[in-house]
Every structure is written in C-alpha cells, then in structure tokens.
Amino acid sequence: MVSLSRRRLLGVGLAGAGAALALAACGSGAGGEGQPRSGGTLRIGALGQPSKIERDPHQTLSNDSDFLILSLVFDALTVPGANPNTAPRLASRWTQLDDPRVWRFELAAGATFHDGSPVTSADVEWSLRRLHEIAGETKVPVVSAQDVTADGPSAVRLTTASPNRDLPLLLRLMTFTVKQGATDFTNPIGTGPFRLESFNDGNARLVRNERWHGGAPLLDAIEVQRFDSTTAMTNAILAGQIDLASNVGAVAGRTARTRSNLTVVRRPNDVVIPLVMRTSDGPFADARVRQALRLAADREELVKQITSGYGTVANDVLGTGDPTYDKTLARRGRDVPRAKALLAQAGFDTSARYQLFTKEEAAGEVDFAKVFANQAKDIGVNLEVVTQDANVFYDQTWLKAPLYTANWGTNDSVIFFASKTMYSGTKWNESGFKDPEFDATYLSALNAHDEATYTAASHTLQRIEYERGGYLVWGTADGVDVASSAVHGLPRLAGYGRVQLEKAWMSA
Known part of the structure; x- marks a missing residue:
C-alpha cells in the first residue's frame, strides 16, 4: 500500500x-x-x-x-x-x-x-x-x-x-x-468546513465555515436530507428535489444514465459485501467447508445481478484497492464437484438447514444473500435467508452468528481489514479468526522497514485469508452517486x- x-x-x-x-x-x-x-x-x-x-x-x-x-x-x-x-x-x-x-x-x-x-x-x-x-x-x-x-x-x-x-x-x-x-x-x-445551522430528524442544514483551516469551501450551504431507502432517494433525484443522491447504488445509476440533466459518478472499489463464515466454532469452522462455499459462488453472475454491472469480480481477499493487492493468487471460479467433495471430506451435514443472516443496509446486500443461497443449493447446502432490522442484527448477530453478510465502505487497504476484522486482538473480529501465522505476519507488516518487506507481508496475509480465512469476497461494487449536471x-x-x-x- x-x-x-x-x-x-x-x-x-x-x-x-x-x-x-x-x-x-x-x-x-x-x-x-x-x-x-x-x-x-x-x-x-x-x-x-x-x-x-x-x-x-x-x-x-x-x-x-x-x-x-x-x-x-x-x-x-x-x-x-x-x-x-x-x-x-x-x-x-x-x-x-x-x-x-x-x-x-x-x-x-x-x-x-x-x-x-x-x-x-x-x-x-x-x-x-x-x-x-x-x-x-x-x-x-x-x-x-x-x-x-x-x-x-x-x-x-x-x-x-x-x-x-x-x-x-x-x-x-x-x-x-x-x-x-x-x-x-x-x-x-x-472544526470542519461547515457549521451546523439546523437539525431535524436526521435532516440538516450546514453553512460554510469561512475560517476553515483548509480554506473556505465554495458552497454557501449544504442541506442533507435523510432517506429511508434508495428507491425514495432515486425518485427524489429524478424529480429534481435534490441535487446529489449520495451512494444511491447501481439501479439508480442505470436509470439516471439516460437523463441528459443527470450525471452518474462511479467510484471503483467502493463497497464490499462479503459473506462472513465463523471460523472458531460451529458448522463452518472447518476450512474445507468454507472453501466449498467459496467454490459454490458464481461470481460473474453475482456481480451482474447485484451490482448491475457496476462492479468487479473479487477473489476472497478484502482490500482489493490496495496497491499491494496480490494479483498472482489463482482466480477462484465456480467448481461444484470440487465443492461437494470438500463437504464430504469434512463430514458436513447437507441434510440440515442453515440460517444466513442479512440486513437492508448496503445496496444489494439482501439480494446477494438470496442469490448466493440459491447458488449454494447446487453443492447441497441449504440456506435460509433471514433479514433482520439493522439494530437487531448488530445486537444479536454481528460477531456471533455462524453465517451472515457484512458490508464495508473502505476497501483500499489489506492492512486495514487485518487490523479491524481479522487480527485476533481486535474487538471486531467478524469471523472469530484466530490464526497465529496471520497475527505474526500482521505485526511484522506494521514493523516493516522497507516496501519490499511490507509487500511480502501483505501477500502472506492475503494468501492466508484466501486459503483459510472466514470471508467469501465475491466482488466489489462501485460507489454510485447521481448528481445534477x-x-x-x-x-x-x-x-x-x-x-x-x-x-x-x-x-x-
């Protein structure tokens, strides 16, 4: 990086x-x-x-x-x-x-x-x-x-x-x-570039801070309007009720690109919606089972359906925008026979039904869970998609459940995810991942004295995540904003x- x-x-x-x-x-x-x-x-x-x-x-x-x-x-x-x-x-x-x-x-x-x-x-x-x-x-x-x-x-x-x-x-x-x-x-x-003038139920009006240390902003004011759904926000930008729909998603982008008075802003490597598989205990603790689920994913189809083409296929490593991202890792494709064989070796119970928890937070998150659950049937894994209120999800499911979706809006650093979600010492260890080699490599990366050593450590972290980590990273979605011309x-x-x-x- x-x-x-x-x-x-x-x-x-x-x-x-x-x-x-x-x-x-x-x-x-x-x-x-x-x-x-x-x-x-x-x-x-x-x-x-x-x-x-x-x-x-x-x-x-x-x-x-x-x-x-x-x-x-x-x-x-x-x-x-x-x-x-x-x-x-x-x-x-x-x-x-x-x-x-x-x-x-x-x-x-x-x-x-x-x-x-x-x-x-x-x-x-x-x-x-x-x-x-x-x-x-x-x-x-x-x-x-x-x-x-x-x-x-x-x-x-x-x-x-x-x-x-x-x-x-x-x-x-x-x-x-x-x-x-x-x-x-x-x-x-x-201390920021704008001062809060008013706030009401999540909506706010902010005015320019003339004394901001970075130089006075150009806008007189910014009015933030809270929307409960991307559909409502899309309708507002199409009707001219707002000037910018922030992070509104691919469906809105596809609709807006035919409007001459609107512009679609694409920000690559923006949002990642991984499948989190608990590694410390439970039905997905065996690395072979996690590999089987990765091999069940039809990544091209997921990118097509979930991001409407506003995205890129990924390879089970978080931090795809990192300059040290290891492009030599073998591109993992769909392999149903191999996935079935791994499940059999692990003694995985294909007669049981497993809950896949998700939430309506990131655009496409629930859709991903549903499409993947359908793909997993082909390897004999029966998943029941359970959509939770976000508050319930973070209180009861996140960091605890055997299988759930996550979403992250920062995807330009391998070490960021190592620090926040995979190092055994972090409180946000989403998959319960405790791997001595990973921990030692993470600490050595932070202590690296030159770029070659740092890059080598980063590649080792990625290899471990690719081989035995707790994530299925099928793709990344572009950030999509729609703005008035x-x-x-x-x-x-x-x-x-x-x-x-x-x-x-x-x-x-």
Whole structure:
C-alpha cells in the first residue's frame, strides 16, 4: 500500500500537498469542465434510518446521513487520499519517532473551532481518549487511553503496543476532534468546513465555515436530507428535489444514465459485501467447508445481478484497492464437484438447514444473500435467508452468528481489514479468526522497514485469508452517486472519501 506513513518522517501541509491531494481526489465535476465558483446550496440525499440517528461523533455511525453531517462539522486527523491513500486533515504533519511505537501528529496551523477558539492538543487528547474509551483499539489503535498525550500546545503523541507504520492510515475518518470536555452534541461546535445551522430528524442544514483551516469551501450551504431507502432517494433525484443522491447504488445509476440533466459518478472499489463464515466454532469452522462455499459462488453472475454491472469480480481477499493487492493468487471460479467433495471430506451435514443472516443496509446486500443461497443449493447446502432490522442484527448477530453478510465502505487497504476484522486482538473480529501465522505476519507488516518487506507481508496475509480465512469476497461494487449536471467538483474517491465536499461547487 502507498500511504503517507511509508517513511519515517513525512511532513505535508494542508496549504501545500494536502490541498493538491484534495483537488486531485475531485474530478472536473459531475457536470463537466468549468471554472469553480462560490455560492449556492447543495441539496444532498443520504441513507439513514430514524431508529439509528446518532449525533455523537464518537459513537457508531450506522447512517450514511449522520456520517456525512458529522464529517462536514468535525475534522478527523487524517482522511482518505488518492495517491498516497492517506491525506492530511486536522493533522497537517506526522512523524514516526526514533521509538517506532511512537507517532507525533502536528495540528494544522490556524485551526479553530466554529466559535473562534483555537484547536489545541488538549482538545485532540480529550477526543482521542474519549473515542478510545467508547470504541477501544478498533478506532484508536493504542492499548490505553493514557497512550494518547499532548505534546506541546499543537501536537499529540500516540504510543502503540508495538511498532505500527500504518497508524496514520488506521486513524482515517475515525478521529473527530471535539472541544475538551464536550459530551453534549445537540449544538455541536466542530472544526470542519461547515457549521451546523439546523437539525431535524436526521435532516440538516450546514453553512460554510469561512475560517476553515483548509480554506473556505465554495458552497454557501449544504442541506442533507435523510432517506429511508434508495428507491425514495432515486425518485427524489429524478424529480429534481435534490441535487446529489449520495451512494444511491447501481439501479439508480442505470436509470439516471439516460437523463441528459443527470450525471452518474462511479467510484471503483467502493463497497464490499462479503459473506462472513465463523471460523472458531460451529458448522463452518472447518476450512474445507468454507472453501466449498467459496467454490459454490458464481461470481460473474453475482456481480451482474447485484451490482448491475457496476462492479468487479473479487477473489476472497478484502482490500482489493490496495496497491499491494496480490494479483498472482489463482482466480477462484465456480467448481461444484470440487465443492461437494470438500463437504464430504469434512463430514458436513447437507441434510440440515442453515440460517444466513442479512440486513437492508448496503445496496444489494439482501439480494446477494438470496442469490448466493440459491447458488449454494447446487453443492447441497441449504440456506435460509433471514433479514433482520439493522439494530437487531448488530445486537444479536454481528460477531456471533455462524453465517451472515457484512458490508464495508473502505476497501483500499489489506492492512486495514487485518487490523479491524481479522487480527485476533481486535474487538471486531467478524469471523472469530484466530490464526497465529496471520497475527505474526500482521505485526511484522506494521514493523516493516522497507516496501519490499511490507509487500511480502501483505501477500502472506492475503494468501492466508484466501486459503483459510472466514470471508467469501465475491466482488466489489462501485460507489454510485447521481448528481445534477449543475454540480461539479465531487470526490471520486472510493469509500468514505465521498464525504469530502469542501471543493464541490454549483454552476449558475
């Protein structure tokens, strides 16, 4: 992977290379070439369920609408970039010190809160410690909240348990900074490019922050409208009720591409909807059974049906957009006889019926579960698709059930998934995967001193996941946004890069 953490010392300022990265991440715009202009209100539709509305930036943000609002109000230390894939935000510069367990993050010069008060290291220390106390190492990869310390008035230090060369990447979009002592976010005071003017039932109006440290945004305001479904959001963009349908999915993209007043923005390697198979116990603990399920998948047909062609076949490895992605792994196709033989060797009970849990969260997630269940019949595996409310799913199923679907909107880093979902020490180990070789290789990757060593470790992680991991990764879906032809400068980055809207603008 190419990221800003590749060297011992990297100093990138938001006024210099960081701003260039932000511009590079945005195309010429959804509506074609033109001279950027200030002004206008951008009306954005985003998915969100009323039962999952969350206003605390350090809690789990299940709604796209909430994540969008909070990403505009608050700044993270680092954010996704184009090349390299980690860009500055509130942190303008970071350094791995002589002790490779310690990183120093310097704050952007002139960064202030919306009330005009300066952002200090005490604010960042408070925010990271609070985030760690709420979410643990999955969002702030240190052992204890005390491992985050202020270093002078405008820098913080993070000390990891072992050397971690990818810490800046692992902090992307997780580290929203709030004022020291803040716990009530009814009227949030952030540092981001937009200020919250009003909020009602997940809908919000945000206005330009003229004093933003990255330079004043071009738009006067952004109005975020929460939609319960992609169908409702699609109808709204087609009717001209909104200017941008964010992450609306392939069906809307296919409909909109025939409209001259609309533009489809495709962001490759955006969403991944894997099948999660529990490896530690239960009916899928035998690696041969998991391989059989992978061989049951007709990947080309899944991409065709689930993404309407707005996607790419994948090979059972998460992080397909990573520059170190191993393209030498044999392309796994459908092999029904081999799958049946593996099930027989493992003594798998094909007379039983197994539940496959899913939820209506990512576009196509439920459809994938249903199509795959039908494909699995050909190898003698009977799956009952159970669609749960997202709240029920995360309370009762996620991290526990033998078989379920997941979805991730960040797919450009193998080490990200190793850290968040497969390393035995993470709280988000979705498949209960505990593999000593994987753990040792993961730690060695974080301690690699050169690119060749890092790439070799990354390839080993991918091989282990490919051979005996707990995921069936059948494909990746493009991120699909639909925009009015009057909207320009939209981000083209996959995943959560789509929320970086400070360079967006509207033609008259």
